[in-house]
Amino acid sequence: MNVSDSSPYRYLLFYKPYNVLCQFTDDSPTAAQRQTLKDYIPIPGVYPVGRLDQDSEGLLLLTNHGQLQHRLSDPKFRHPRTYWVQVERIPDAAAIRQLQQGVVIQGYKTRPAQVVLLTQAPDLPPRDPPVRFRKTVPTAWLAITLTEGRNRQVRRMTAAVGFPTLRLVRSQIGNLSLTGLQPGEWRDLTPSELRYLKSL
The missing domain is CATH 3.30.70.580 (Pseudouridine synthase I, catalytic domain, N-terminal subdomain)
Known part of the structure; x- marks a missing residue:
């Protein structure tokens, strides 16, 4: 050990x-x-x-x-946490900017976040059970770094800008x-x- x-x-x-x-x-x-x-x-x-x-x-x-x-x-210590987020459809620049600046969920505006549209899916094991996809709807992956951790925050944030979360994986806590x-x-x-x- x-x-x-x-x-x-x-x-x-x-x-x-x-x-x-x-x-x-x-x-x-x-x-x-x-x-x-x-x-x-x-x-x-x-x-x-x-x-x-x-x-x-x-x-x-x-x-x-x-x-x-x-x-x-x-x-209050604002420790960064990074998530890989698979969303339905491909977020446009306006949606990403909105996530970065903060969105209102349940009457609260989220803190500014780092949000990047990934050019390829992260190297992850398949989920069991698999994510349910709609064959006619594309998906995309985002890397989102937050300094707060409210209940179901990432899912509520992406839903608020019109891109529902399909899969959510926390990849980092600080370094x-x-x-x-x-x-x-x-x-x-x-x-x-x-x-x-x-x-x-």
């Missing part, structure tokens, strides 16, 4: 698959059908920093370091990335990643 045995803290990166709850327990009546983090991560006492919806995929940071977890989760991980895999942070995390 990359963490010293003398440290009481663990810091994990996990590639959350589609349709997995971002929690370790599920008390709903359908609990038998829903996977949780417990199905993938055998480390006791760690908790996610922030959340990913059940129908979203990608990078999740977990730790048992409560102070760091609180600091990284607090919106931490999915590189080297497949869906369902986790690892400890490297010493350099941990230094970065503590510098935030």
Whole structure:
């Protein structure tokens, strides 16, 4: 492992698959059908920093370091998070500019964001189950970097400008990335990643 045995803290990166709850327990009546983090991560006492919806995929940071977890989760610190977003149809320059400047969702205007229309799809494993496409409607991929994390924000932002989200994958938290991980895999942070995390 990359963490010293003398440290009481663990810091994990996990590639959350589609349709997995971002929690370790599920008390709903359908609990038998829903996977949780417990199905993938055998480390006791760690908790996610922030959340990913059940129908979203990608990078999740977990730790048992409560102070760091609180600091990284607090919106006032504005830590950047980057998402690869597959949308229905191809956004025009006006829609991208609107996303960059901020859009109103649920009576709130989002903070300015970095938004780039990707020239090709990111190299991702196929989703299980696959995304449902309309054969007559093209799709496109955006890279969106936010410094806030409201509930279902990316989906609501793209819908607000007329381009519904089909697939959503968080690719980065600051300079931490999915590189080297497949869906369902986790690892400890490297010493350099941990230094970065503590510098935030």
